[in-house]
Each structure stands twice: as structure tokens, then as C-alpha cells.
Amino acid sequence: MDQNQGNMQMQPQMQQPMQQPAGQPMQQEQQPMGQPMQQGFTPSYVQVPYQPEAMVTTDYASLKPQFQNVVSGNVVEIAHVKKGYGKTKRVFEDLNLQIPAGKIVGLLGPNGSGKTTMIKMLSGLLAPEAGDITIAGLPVGHQSKGVVAYLPERTYFNEGLKVKEIVGIFRDFYQDFDEPKAYQMMNQLNIDPNIQLKKLSKGNKEKVQLIMVMSRHAKLYLLDEPIAGVDPAARDFILRTILKNYDANGTILISTHLIQDVEAILDDVIMIREGQIVVHQDADSLRAQQGKSIDEIFREVFRYVG
Amino acid sequence: MLGKLIKYEFINRWKAMISVFAGLIGGSLVVALLRVIRESAGSSFMNGLFGLVSALYVVGMLLGLGSIFILPLYDFRQRFFKDQGYLTHTLPVKTGTLLVSRIACDLSMLVGMIIVFPLSLCIAVGNFDVFRALADMVNTILKMIGINAAFGLTVGLFCGLILIEYLFNTWCFNCAYTLGHCLFEKGKKIMSVLFYIAIVFITGNIATLIANGFKGRIESYDYVSDIARDVAFVNLILTVMIVLMAVFVVGLMAITNRVFKKRLNLE
Structure with a gap:
């Protein structure tokens, strides 16, 4: 293996090429373990070296916790919910849905089908016009917000704050927030907690948001399009992060268009069209029944007739 | 939880507040320095420069004064209606408590301006007669x-x-x-x-x-x-x-x- 290439893989943050004296064999400059990676950045936690070869696999099933589904009952109960925007745009007329605890559920549907509206109602951002929604037995309100971890599809932190200030906010408000875990994840991603959010790249901002959400031991994780607009490598990272860090007793509800990428991790599938649930089934049994992938089933269900 | 929310308000808003106050004090220090230099040098260039900087300082003072009304409104819009609203409205706190917590920060900004504004004026003119004159008025x-x-x-x-x-x-x-x-x-x-x-x-x-x-x-x-x-x-x-x-x-x-x-x- 070329030593330069090995060095670049081990130390992606190195900016300057190595200077090679004439006639001398290539010197390998190793970044010692446990040493600060940037000048002035002295973390108080142990450095974990970046290992890109460990990130290549897409075997998500092996990452899912082995002790899943230990809790019974439904974490989400939606009964006779009605919701619209103004007088002309009706989203849900009579929505009924139960989501069991301890599952990874895919919320799939075309644009405008009601996915984001449902997620916003579960997170407490929207109130239904009629009907009831309970999360872990709590009506949607300030108490249910304490057991729901919500990741919207946009940057929702004050970008003038430093990362550690955001960690402090989550620590103060969420009882289930695991601060050491958050710092460990940031360490693994080489994100400096002392840096302002606005100085991070778009991808790193999204990673900070993901870290904050996945560092909680929530009963319900609401992820609204978590892998939209990111490259395949980042998608892989996001899905792996989700699987490795969520509380196995919790439920994840992922809303996405990119079904092929998330199909492997889904336990249950909900397909929604114009506010109606058209499919709500266990993913494996759905695949076995139809003899097709979830992606293919989705394309059939939502085929555009032109 | 109210205490944490007040702390959260200050974390989000203190930088803007401090920037305004620091800008006023900084501007007054610049004016004071130029005044001293003008008094000792006495050139027409310095007179002109002092006049220009003083005019800018007055504009800055007016903007600073306006900011104690504009900044809380801007922050309210950003944190309750824009993207930050996705965090604000999903915090596990009652909405009413969230709104009450803003009062402490709003009032501290006003009190800060009541202290900083005349102090900045005194620094700019080089004496505290302004305070005395204000009190007499x-x-x-x-x-x-x-x-x-x-x-x-x-x-x-x-x-x-x-x-x-x-x-x-x-x-x-x-x-x-x-x-x-x-x-x-x-x-x-x-x-x-x-x-x-x-x-x-x-x-x-x-x-x-x-x-x-x-x-x-x-x-x-x-x-x-x-x-x-x-x-x-x-x-x-x-x-x-x-x-x-x-x-x-x-x-x-x-x-x-x-x-x-x-x-x-x-x-």
C-alpha cells in the first residue's frame, strides 16, 4: 500500500502534503493515538481514530439491536384525527393509526400525501382539528415532547451558538439526553464542540443535529427525510448512526422518499396517499406476500397514470 | 423549568445585546480619542475627521436605541416562526412559560440600554456633566x-x-x-x-x-x-x-x- 495513501486514509484532516527529501525513502508520519488533531483543540476525551474501512459495509441488519421489541403495546395511538390547512386543503379526514413500540417504521408516500403533517402532529408542532393523539400514553403536549426526539429536514439550531452550547441546551431540557454519548459521537466525527454551528459545513450541521437527536433515549424518534439531499456515503453514515445509537426500546418513524436505502432496516411499513393509509404491514411479510421489494411495491401502489 | 428557559433566552440573545452595548461604548471611545487628538493637534483634517466620526457616532447611537425595540421582535420571529421554531416549539415546556421567560431578557436589554446609553455619551464628551445635566433636566x-x-x-x-x-x-x-x-x-x-x-x-x-x-x-x-x-x-x-x-x-x-x-x- 502506498504510504501516502495510507496516511491520507488515517488522517483525513491533514492539509499539507508530506515533504520528501531527495533520495530518501518516504517517511510515514503517523498521528499518535490520543493526541489532539488540530492545533488549539485539546479534547478532554479519548480520540478514536477515523476508520473508513469500517464504514463501507451496508449490512444494516447486523447493526440492529438484538434485544429489540422488549416493550409491548403501542407507542403511538392516533384516533379519528382530522387536519387541514385553511378551508380548501384537507389532509386527514379520519386518520386512525397505531404504531407499536420498539420498531423501526417507514412512513412512505409521495409529496403532499401527509407524511410531514403526521410527523408534525406527533411532535406537537401542529394541532389536529379533531381526534386524539397519544404518545406512550401521554396526550401530545409538553409532557409528550419530553419522550419524543424530533429531527426535522432543516437546520433548526441557532447557528450563532457553539456546538457545546447546543449540547448544554439538550442536557438542560431533556432528561433522557446522554451527554457523554453526544461528545463521543462528535469525537468520532471530528466535530469540535467549541466551534460555532455557522462555521460548519452543511453536512456537519446535519450531523450535529443527528447526534443531538440520537443521543437521547427517547420513546419515539421522528426523523423527517433524514437522508434527503445527501450523498450516498453520508446516507450510509446516517443510517448506521441511527441504528447504532437509538434506544432499542424506542420506536423510530422515518419519513423518506429514498426507500431503497432504508428498506433493509424497516420492521414495519406505512404507505400513505392523500391522507389515507393504504398499506400498514410488517416489512418482511409484505415482501414475502408480494414477492417484491418495498421499493417495487411502492412504485406499483403510487404509479402515476399518464 | 422557568430558570432554564431564562438561561436559554440569554444564551440565544446575549451576543446581540452585548454587540450593541459594546458598539456604543466602542464608538464613544473612538470619539473621545479623536477629540483628545483634535484638541492637541488642531488641524483642519482632524476637525473634519472628528466631525465625520461624531456624526457616525450619533447615527450609531440612534440605531442602538432602536435596536432595543427591533432586536426582541426579530428574535421572536426567528425563534418562534422560522427554522428555530422547530426546536422552540418541541421543547418539553409549556408554551406560556416559554413566553414568560422572554420578559426577563427583554427587560434586561432595556435596563442595559438605560445604563449604557448615557454612559457612552459621557465617555464621548469626556465628562459626566451629561449625567448631571440629564438629572437636572x-x-x-x-x-x-x-x-x-x-x-x-x-x-x-x-x-x-x-x-x-x-x-x-x-x-x-x-x-x-x-x-x-x-x-x-x-x-x-x-x-x-x-x-x-x-x-x-x-x-x-x-x-x-x-x-x-x-x-x-x-x-x-x-x-x-x-x-x-x-x-x-x-x-x-x-x-x-x-x-x-x-x-x-x-x-x-x-x-x-x-x-x-x-x-x-x-x-
């Missing part, structure tokens, strides 16, 4: 209307009225903005303006109705200065105005809270 005005500044309670109530009036103005805007942007899908800005006008009209009429209750007693005096000498009556009027403003502020916050609970509409 206030004393003269109070004497003209018959109020003796030695009456501490009256002055204290007057200061309280200024603070509550500031809160009232802020919440008129916040409530109007909320009503316009949450209740309507189209024409939000126009509706917000109309709601503001309606709020000012309604609260003004209520204040007038209550003022009419004192009309009889006021008309029994021959001169305004006679009213002012009746310290107890002045204190009563100030107290009633403070209570009325406080009721308006609570009412506007309650309306905002209710609208957030039922018809939140993030931008």
Missing part, C-alpha cells in the same frame, strides 16, 4: 408639573411605568405578528399590521374608559400643578396605569399562547 420637568423628585415612590412608579410600557409595546407587535401569521395563509403581513392597529385601538379605548373614572377628581383641581402636589393621587394614577399595562401584557401573551397551541404555523 428631569428634575426641572418634574418641578414644572409640581412633582418633587424627592418623592422616591413616585419616581419609582414612573420608572416602573416606563418598563411596563416597553413590554406592552413589544407584546403588541409579538401578538399582532402571531395572529397575522398563524391565522392566515395569505396576506400575513397585511393582517399582522391590521391586528397591530386593532390591538392599539382596543387597548387605547380601554385605557380611556378607565381614565374617565378619574375625570371627576381631576376636574376638581384648578391647575395641573395642584394635581401634582397631591402625591397620593399621582401615585394612584401611576399605579393604575402600571396595573393596566401589566393586564394588557398578560392578555396579549395569553392570546399569543392560545394561538400557538391551536394554530401554530411555522414559516
Whole structure:
């Protein structure tokens, strides 16, 4: 293996090429373990070296916790919910849905089908016009917000704050927030907690948001399009992060268009069209029944007739 | 949880506040330095430069003064309606508590400006005669209307009225903005303006109705200065105005809270 290439893989943050004296064999400059990676950045936690070869696999099933589904009952109960925007745009007329605890559920549907509206109602951002929604037995309100971890599809932190200030906010408000875990994840991603959010790249901002959400031991994780607009490598990272860090007793509800990428991790599938649930089934049994992938089933269900 | 929310407010807003205060003090230091150099050098270039910087400083002072009204409103919009609203409205706290927590930060900004603004002026002119002159001016005005500044309670109530009036103005805007942007899908800005006008009209009429209750007693005096000498009556009027403003502020916050609970509409 070329030593330069090995060095670049081990130390992606190195900016300057190595200077090679004439006639001398290539010197390998190793970044010692446990040493600060940037000048002035002295973390108080142990450095974990970046290992890109460990990130290549897409075997998500092996990452899912082995002790899943230990809790019974439904974490989400939606009964006779009605919701619209103004007088002309009706989203849900009579929505009924139960989501069991301890599952990874895919919320799939075309644009405008009601996915984001449902997620916003579960997170407490929207109130239904009629009907009831309970999360872990709590009506949607300030108490249910304490057991729901919500990741919207946009940057929702004050970008003038430093990362550690955001960690402090989550620590103060969420009882289930695991601060050491958050710092460990940031360490693994080489994100400096002392840096302002606005100085991070778009991808790193999204990673900070993901870290904050996945560092909680929530009963319900609401992820609204978590892998939209990111490259395949980042998608892989996001899905792996989700699987490795969520509380196995919790439920994840992922809303996405990119079904092929998330199909492997889904336990249950909900397909929604114009506010109606058209499919709500266990993913494996759905695949076995139809003899097709979830992606293919989705394309059939939502085929555009032109 | 209120304490944590107040801390959260300061974390989000202290940088902007400190920037304004630091800008005012910094500007006054620059003016003071140029004044000293001009007095010792005395060239026409320095005179011109000093004049220009002084003019910019005055503009900065006015902008700084305006910022204590604009910054809280801008922050309210950013944190309750824009992308940050996705965090604000999903915190596990009651919406009412969230709104109350803003009061501490709003008032601290006003108090900060009351201290920094005249201090900056004193630094710029190089002496504290400005403070003395301001105090003399206030004393003269109070004497003209018959109020003796030695009456501490009256002055204290007057200061309280200024603070509550500031809160009232802020919440008129916040409530109007909320009503316009949450209740309507189209024409939000126009509706917000109309709601503001309606709020000012309604609260003004209520204040007038209550003022009419004192009309009889006021008309029994021959001169305004006679009213002012009746310290107890002045204190009563100030107290009633403070209570009325406080009721308006609570009412506007309650309306905002209710609208957030039922018809939140993030931008």
C-alpha cells in the first residue's frame, strides 16, 4: 500500500502534503493515538481514530439491536384525527393509526400525501382539528415532547451558538439526553464542540443535529427525510448512526422518499396517499406476500397514470 | 423549568445585546480619542475627521436605541416562526412559560440600554456633566408639573411605568405578528399590521374608559400643578396605569399562547 495513501486514509484532516527529501525513502508520519488533531483543540476525551474501512459495509441488519421489541403495546395511538390547512386543503379526514413500540417504521408516500403533517402532529408542532393523539400514553403536549426526539429536514439550531452550547441546551431540557454519548459521537466525527454551528459545513450541521437527536433515549424518534439531499456515503453514515445509537426500546418513524436505502432496516411499513393509509404491514411479510421489494411495491401502489 | 428557559433566552440573545452595548461604548471611545487628538493637534483634517466620526457616532447611537425595540421582535420571529421554531416549539415546556421567560431578557436589554446609553455619551464628551445635566433636566420637568423628585415612590412608579410600557409595546407587535401569521395563509403581513392597529385601538379605548373614572377628581383641581402636589393621587394614577399595562401584557401573551397551541404555523 502506498504510504501516502495510507496516511491520507488515517488522517483525513491533514492539509499539507508530506515533504520528501531527495533520495530518501518516504517517511510515514503517523498521528499518535490520543493526541489532539488540530492545533488549539485539546479534547478532554479519548480520540478514536477515523476508520473508513469500517464504514463501507451496508449490512444494516447486523447493526440492529438484538434485544429489540422488549416493550409491548403501542407507542403511538392516533384516533379519528382530522387536519387541514385553511378551508380548501384537507389532509386527514379520519386518520386512525397505531404504531407499536420498539420498531423501526417507514412512513412512505409521495409529496403532499401527509407524511410531514403526521410527523408534525406527533411532535406537537401542529394541532389536529379533531381526534386524539397519544404518545406512550401521554396526550401530545409538553409532557409528550419530553419522550419524543424530533429531527426535522432543516437546520433548526441557532447557528450563532457553539456546538457545546447546543449540547448544554439538550442536557438542560431533556432528561433522557446522554451527554457523554453526544461528545463521543462528535469525537468520532471530528466535530469540535467549541466551534460555532455557522462555521460548519452543511453536512456537519446535519450531523450535529443527528447526534443531538440520537443521543437521547427517547420513546419515539421522528426523523423527517433524514437522508434527503445527501450523498450516498453520508446516507450510509446516517443510517448506521441511527441504528447504532437509538434506544432499542424506542420506536423510530422515518419519513423518506429514498426507500431503497432504508428498506433493509424497516420492521414495519406505512404507505400513505392523500391522507389515507393504504398499506400498514410488517416489512418482511409484505415482501414475502408480494414477492417484491418495498421499493417495487411502492412504485406499483403510487404509479402515476399518464 | 422557568430558570432554564431564562438561561436559554440569554444564551440565544446575549451576543446581540452585548454587540450593541459594546458598539456604543466602542464608538464613544473612538470619539473621545479623536477629540483628545483634535484638541492637541488642531488641524483642519482632524476637525473634519472628528466631525465625520461624531456624526457616525450619533447615527450609531440612534440605531442602538432602536435596536432595543427591533432586536426582541426579530428574535421572536426567528425563534418562534422560522427554522428555530422547530426546536422552540418541541421543547418539553409549556408554551406560556416559554413566553414568560422572554420578559426577563427583554427587560434586561432595556435596563442595559438605560445604563449604557448615557454612559457612552459621557465617555464621548469626556465628562459626566451629561449625567448631571440629564438629572437636572428631569428634575426641572418634574418641578414644572409640581412633582418633587424627592418623592422616591413616585419616581419609582414612573420608572416602573416606563418598563411596563416597553413590554406592552413589544407584546403588541409579538401578538399582532402571531395572529397575522398563524391565522392566515395569505396576506400575513397585511393582517399582522391590521391586528397591530386593532390591538392599539382596543387597548387605547380601554385605557380611556378607565381614565374617565378619574375625570371627576381631576376636574376638581384648578391647575395641573395642584394635581401634582397631591402625591397620593399621582401615585394612584401611576399605579393604575402600571396595573393596566401589566393586564394588557398578560392578555396579549395569553392570546399569543392560545394561538400557538391551536394554530401554530411555522414559516
